[in-house]
Amino acid sequence: MEKPVFEIVIVGGGVVGAAIAHELSHYALDVVLLEKEEELSFGVSKANSGIIHPGTQNPAGSLKGRLCVEGNRLIREMSRPLDLDFKEVGELIVAFDEMETSQLWQMKMEAELLGVSGLEVVSRGWLRDNEPNLNRDAVAALYAPSAGIISPYRFVYALSEAAALNGVEVRTSTKVEWIEQMQGDSEGGRARFVVGTSAGELMARFVINCAGLHADDVASMVAAPRFRIQPRKGEEYILDKKRRYLTRHLLFPVPTPESKGILVTRTSDGNPMIGPTAYKVKDKEDLSTTDEGLRMVLQVAQRLVPAIDRADIIAYFAGVRPVAGEDFFIESDRRIPGFVNVAGIQSPGLTAAPAIGRDVARLLEQSGVEFERKPQRRSKRSRSIHLFSMPLQEARRLVEADAECGEIVCRCESVSLKEIKEAIAEGARTLDGVKFRTRAGAGRCHGSFCTCRVMRVLAEETDRPITAISKRGKGSEMVVEDRADGRT
Ligand SMILES: Cc1cc2nc3c(=O)[nH]c(=O)nc-3n(C[C@H](O)[C@H](O)[C@H](O)COP(=O)(O)OP(=O)(O)OC[C@H]3O[C@@H](n4cnc5c(N)ncnc54)[C@H](O)[C@@H]3O)c2cc1C
Structure with missing residues (x-):
């Protein structure tokens, strides 16, 4: 051929x-x-x-x-x-003493050589006014608005x-x-x-x-x-959306040999997130998280924002950097x-x-x-529809125009049937593909409520049997056929 x-x-x-x-x-x-x-x-x-x-x-x-x-x-x-x-939210690299503050000036100079503009070393007073939950022991920060x-x-x-x-x-x-x-x-x-x-x-x-x-x-x-390629793992911990107002900026510590930038950030969908760790692993596919990683991440994150509580964590994951x-x-x-x-x-x-x-x-x-x-x-x-990030008035108009916009499949994240179908039309073929596009299954219940429904919609819309629907591709199918009696 x-x-x-x-x-x-x-x-x-x-x-x-x-x-x-x-x-x-x-x-x-x-x-x-x-x-x-x-x-x-x-x-x-x-x-x-x-x-x-x-x-x-x-x-x-x-x-x-x-x-x-x-x-x-x-x-x-x-x-x-x-x-x-x-979303441009700006970052603060936070110093806790004079030595760290002098490092901020060095970092500012290096970044300006690279062409980063708008940098400013801001004072303790500025931090109190603009980042109210930041540790009161912080003395200065390098502010990067971009x-x-x-x-x-x-x-x-x-x-x-x-x-x-x-x-x-x-x-x-x-x-x-x-x-x-x-x-x-x-x-x-x-x-x-x-x-x-x-x-x-x-x-x-x-x-x-x-x-x-x-x-x-x-x-x-x-x-x-x-x-x-030397795989280097990073563990990340996602906090409940109800804590979305914990920080206004991305918060980094001044990098040290022990901590190369465990930070407090938030996802573009509004969940605060803390991490990542950075340590070498042998296995490129090793995406496990560890107690040690959680302890380290919490320690650095709580130094930046003492109000962060372990009970706020709703999900975690690890990624591996291809170094x-x-x-x-x-x-x-x-x-x-x-x-x-x-x-x-x-x-x-x-x-x-x-x-x-x-x-x-x-x-x-x-x-x-x-x-x-x-x-x-x-x-x-x-433009894709995302009910969860839409003003109520706009969402109401959409529901009136199309009933599928009002049929909520994922309750934690307010994801409608319309959004799920749209994600599939865009190319989603797995549960993760639907989740990444729509957030269905990414909320506090981790998909306990919506997984079966999303699977059924995936099967119907792509004309495949339910046994072909997987979490993230071959080998992660969720339903198997019992070959003895042909039941699923
Ligand atoms: C914990 C962590 C946090 C990070 N945070 C940030 C951040 O905040 N900001 C930032 O800028 N960067 C960040 N990074 C880095 C960023 O995620 C990576 O630099 C980026 O995703 C790398 O993209 P890539 O396309 O090179 O790799 P990948 O996304 O891995 O893409 C490579 C693709 O190749 C495919 N593939 C492999 N072999 C084959 C083959 N034989 N045939 C066909 N396909 C193949 C794989 O399946 C994969 O999909 C972070 C990384 C980690 C791990």
Whole structure:
């Protein structure tokens, strides 16, 4: 069978792959994005703090620092056309004594060298007026107004949907298993690689490896990798929404060798969140949380905001950072023309992703890709409904116009049947996919009330049996058939 030929194959559908796809979708190029999981954003990009960093915590001169500052700016620009739920809330790096205060001045200077603007070292009086629940022992803070928060997975979906609308092919459940470099001129010079996947083979002139924790495994399919991924785990703890007014800004301690930035933040949906820890693990898939992690996170968070109580915690998760040395590792591999590694994208990768997209496009241009702007670009389709974040009047109007908006499936987070169906129409195929898009199942009862209903809607809308509905893809199905008597 003839293999499809693409100019560019992107391996990995996290925020980095989605941002690269989005950037390339502005041009007349044949691009395909391959993701091994059933949905996009099921890797590192689903489990992080959701902070759009201003660039205050990176060494001047670092690649990640430059891309963080540029990414922060680009996300603002994209916010309206992509309907992102980005909220600029500002951050405070809090000092408790004179020595820490002098560190703030040093951090300010380094960040200004990177181009971060609007920074200010604020006084104890300012903190009392503007962050009332902050520990009264705080003496000063570095204020960065351009810090913000975003829903990390909805960011990935917005980027990938816009890319798909503009011609990028997105294939999920497609694991890249091997890559073969072709010898000589093939397909009239249009292809240099054959890419073998769990769903068939295809050919490509360029392969962009942004496989997150598995970027070294993918790189080793063509040559010995020039980097190794060292997994570094971070545990995070989510607090009840009723505590949403606990803080006004994102609060960080001054980094120390013991604590590299356990912070008090909140999700873009309004839940306060504390964490993350940062420690090396051997297993890339180890997403367990620990008593030690909880103890450490609570200790640092309570030093910042003493009113935080262990009983406020309603959920927890861990994410694993794909670390490859101190900085990001982005390079066109000279040994293998056409192969680009975008690896080691640890924090602030979520923030930097759109800037990484631009850098990769520049790399491709230098390697001979012709960037011809498309005459017409379609933007994202109509705005998603989120009843939980809507003024009551607006929600009432929607319910009057469409009864499905009034049929509440998830009571904790006020998610309607309409929202669930809309998420499925956008591409959700699993319970997590629905949860990430709508918040159904993300509330205090953890889906005890709505899971069965969401499963039924998923089965009906995608015309699959209930046994095919899973939490996060193959192997996590929720209902099994008893083969002996055919009952489920
Ligand atoms: C605890 C924690 C907190 C963080 N907080 C922040 C923050 O607040 N702000 C910030 O800016 N950054 C933060 N980060 C960093 C940020 O989350 C990452 O930099 C970013 O998500 C990396 O995205 P990615 O696309 O490179 O990786 P991923 O999201 O992991 O995407 C890679 C994708 O490749 C797929 N894949 C792997 N192998 C294959 C294959 N063979 N074939 C096909 N597909 C494959 C995977 O399934 C995965 O979906 C945090 C990270 C952690 C862990």
